[in-house]
Amino acid sequence: MRTLKYAAAASMLAVALPASAQQLSIATGGTGGVYYPIGGGLAEMINKHIEGAQATAEVTGASVENMGLIMRGDADLATALADTVYQAYTGTGDFEGRQIENTRALASIYPNAVQLVTLAESDIQSISDLAGKRVSVGAPGSGTELNARAVLEANGISYKDFTPQRLNFNETADAIRDGDIDAGFWSVGPPTSSILNLAATRDIRLIGLSDEEIANAQEEEAVFAPYELAAGMYDGMDEAVQTIGIPNVLVVNADMDEDLAYQLTQLLFEHIDELIAVHPAANDTTIEFTMNSTPVPLHPGAIRYFEEVGAEIPDRLRPE
Template identity: 75%
Template sequence: MRFIKYAAAATLLATAPLAAAQQLSIATGGTGGTYYPYGGGLAELIGNHIEGAEAVAEVTGASVENMGLVWRGDSDLALALADTVYQAHNGTGDFEGRQLDNIRALASIYPNAVQIVTLADSGIESLSDLKGKTVSVGAPGSGTELNARALLEANGITYDDFDPRRLNFNETADAIRDGDIDAGFWSVGPPTSSIMNLATTRDIRLVGLTQEQVAKAKEAEPVFAAYKLKADLYEGMDEAVQSIGIPNVLAVSSEMDEELAYQITKVLFEQTDELIAIHPAANDTTVEFSVESTPVPFHPGALRYYEEVGAEVQDHQRP
């Protein structure tokens, strides 16, 4: 496995120390997305504020792969899209017939936005314009592909209607820039580095969704929510663009030590400024967002923290 350089020496946090030093693995995603820097920031928080613990952020294929890593015990924590976590926990969708019933949540940490990117002069201005084109739907085993497929199929478009390519974020940006594909999907916390870099070398367009398309997507996937990409998010993006968003969940196994789960949840919400300094997506890392958005039960250690701060936990979020 490859690891980003976010391991950090442990220092004291004003909570009970762990019984022995632990090396924790955080499954993230590719280097061109938000999971990578966010997971690295979380690794720093753990190393800096939880006595006896260190962490490293692991480069992976993102959401779907990450659920398997946690389920098998190959990773201790994982970032994944809420719909992927829900399907894994309940044995539905891509996890039909293989329920990963040990999946628990520490928190929902920020919303992803589905971002459909093309070159400004491509002629692609709507979802239906993707028909007959060559389109990246995200890396194999990624939440991006799950979201792309769900959005398209909810609006009557299948992979038979275009030439699908399964590329990661950086590969998608490079292929759009080089003219090898016509458009690509990202499901990631905005802004993301791969689109930012593309926008510095080519004039790009973000393809917006209609209210009807958003409504159909929400009907197909209840975890979807309307989300507006702000103007000036990327170079040359003069107007806001309507899209959909999906919460991201920090998931662990039910077998994680309760005290460790409590300490990680506590440091996540009480040292958030350190995460914001690494990536602006952490501005949405709040207790309120977490209890509003998490679709699966919380780990008992996380639940202890939410109850301690007086959060209103929903019935389905209790183990």
């Protein structure tokens, strides 16, 4: 097991679960992104280590849809982008008039990177070159679209300047490959399978953001942070590309049983190597990352685990 900054809790995953919590639904995203394999890996861990619990990863439209599923109790756990989670919790942005105050976090699990992809032969060299083009901005109800729109609008680019297409990750890759669109956005933990597959069949180029474009985006969304896509991440990517990153949060409903939330948090951090084996994005799943990046209060069960391992929990992460 990977060594954490904090000493591992001595207790084992042995708390009895309430009968109503034995069947757990994990809302993820499309099969071409990272949410689905991460959710599937977490489901396998739950089924293996938490006695009496059975979990299933569900394909969804990702972040925005997932917050609604948590609010209504149609999912027990969900992955969602930090800006989406914060907007839902505060009733701002796309959630104006439909605040989801019962949002609680178990952890922040890894950062997404906004990745803008085009073919190497394209004349698109920057986001300003998207004018007049056909561009996928992500699936309806996804955090990708929220992030793409925030980055573009912060830099004076609106949907009126190009032809937006709302496609999921696999559809975006196929449309770029077939020449049906000129470029597409992904907001996902890199590397992601749909871009890897596209790069294996066509020469691609990732479009970076300038320092000024990143600063403009950060003024639009405080959760944005500079992020560098490493050279060699995808075939033909010879140089690092500068973009922005956004934390992903594992969220639950405030009504989740405290013992269950405790066990799930403990499971995530004390068996993290099993999730890393599913996808390398889980290398960023650390207690430090959770304390620094989570935008909404933690569930009391998660707080109990973090207190046991000696984590310093900021006041902003404790429910009022």
